[in-house]
Amino acid sequence: MDFTAENIKDTLIVTIGGELDDHAAKRIRQRLDYTLYRKDIKNIIFDLTKLELMDSAGIGLLVGRYKQIKAKNGKVNIVTSKNTNILKLIKMSGVANLFGCFDNIADAKSNLRDTQRIK
Amino acid sequence: MINYMSLKFKSVSENEFLARVVIGAFIEPLKPTLMDVADVKTSISEAVTNAIIHGYDGMPDGSVEMSAVIENNVLTVKVVDQGKGISDIQKAREPMFTTKPELERSGMGFTIMESFMDGVDIISSPGSGTTIVMKKSIHNGSGSNDEAGND
Numbered sequence: 001m002d003f004t005a006e007n008i009k010d011t012l013i014v015t016i017g018g019e020l021d022d023h024a025a026k027r028i029r030q031r032l033d034y035t036l037y038r039k040d041i042k043n044i045i046f047d048l049t050k051l052e053l054m055d056s057a058g059i060g061l062l063v064g065r066y067k068q069i070k071a072k073n074g075k076v077n078i079v080t081s082k083n084t085n086i087l088k089l090i091k092m093s094g095v096a097n098l099f100g101c102f103d104n105i106a107d108a109k110s111n112l113r114d115t116q117r118i119k
Numbered sequence: 120m121i122n123y124m125s126l127k128f129k130s131v132s133e134n135e136f137l138a139r140v141v142i143g144a145f146i147e148p149l150k151p152t153l154m155d156v157a158d159v160k161t162s163i164s165e166a167v168t169n170a171i172i173h174g175y176d177g178m179p180d181g182s183v184e185m186s187a188v189i190e191n192n193v194l195t196v197k198v199v200d201q202g203k204g205i206s207d208i209q210k211a212r213e214p215m216f217t218t219k220p221e222l223e224r225s226g227m228g229f230t231i232m233e234s235f236m237d238g239v240d241i242i243s244s245p246g247s248g249t250t251i252v253m254k255k256s257i258h259n260g261s262g263s264n265d266e267a268g269n270d
């Protein structure tokens with residue numbers, strides 16, 4: 001599992017590669033909780049384009065962060081490649097509507113900028 | 120083609136990866152599509168994770184056994200634990216039903232297995248462990264000119 005989190009203003013860009021299972025989710029959750037606690041983060045973009053496989057633990061991780069961000073009136077955007085098992089899993093779990101879903105990071109970022117301008 | 124394998128491992132989350140790698144390698148000779156590989160590996164991940172976190176409640180002193188058979192392009196894979204068992208199997212299959220919401224479980228494991236595999240059987244009762252049997256026919260995705268089995 002590869003994991004990086006980069007903070008740009010009030011948005012945290014989380015990139016996860018490799019395989020996201022229960023074992024990986026536990027470690028990522030720990031590190032994200034620490035960052036979300038320390039820094040004033042309003043939005044998260046999960047870049048999952050390098051993710052090779054995800055199971056229900058990944059759904060739990062995404063929905064858990066959505067709940068934290070929702071409490072701050074922020075947004076969670078997800079970036080996945082088209083036609084992957086990962087997108088299939090997110091849609092099948094009925095949680096796709098909680099997130100903004102994009103197939104490239106640029107669109108996911110500009111969506112957050114647009115949302116802020118409207119306010 | 121007929122083949123079989125079995126693997127026994129300790130109930131720790133590191134072994135979820137082991138189980139996925141082994142099942143992926145086991146079906147490789149069938150030249151599966153990338154989507155079929157991902158479906159099978161994800162389903163195995165669900166069953167093995169359930170054995171570890173529910174069957175043994177996250178305690179590392181249990182053992183999980185995965186065995187698999189390939190017969191004429193049909194994979195049958197079994198995941199067995201001797202953990203606490205399931206009292207209401209019907210309820211367990213329901214989407215979003217989980218007995219561990221505090222661990223950020225979404226209750227989607229069985230729904231995912233049912234959707235990614237062709238069939239999922241659950242044999243379980245309280246105190247006598249759980250056996251999950253999943254089946255899937257694997258499509259040849261290699262585009263090779265091996266026509267065997269075509270009708």
Ligand SMILES: Nc1ncnc2c1ncn2[C@@H]1O[C@H](COP(=O)(O)OP(=O)(O)OP(=O)(O)O)[C@@H](O)[C@H]1O
Pocket residue numbers: 056057060165169170171173174175200202203204205211212216217218219223224225226227228229230249
């Ligand atoms: N091997 C097992 N031993 C004991 N109980 C199990 C086992 N597998 C599943 N269960 C029970 O069935 C329920 C549903 O399982 P399922 O995999 O669908 O959801 P989950 O594991 O709770 O959440 P998720 O898989 O989305 O992280 C579990 O919450 C648990 O109570």
Ligand SMILES: [Mg+2]
Pocket residue numbers: 056165168169227228229
């Ligand atoms: Mg599960």
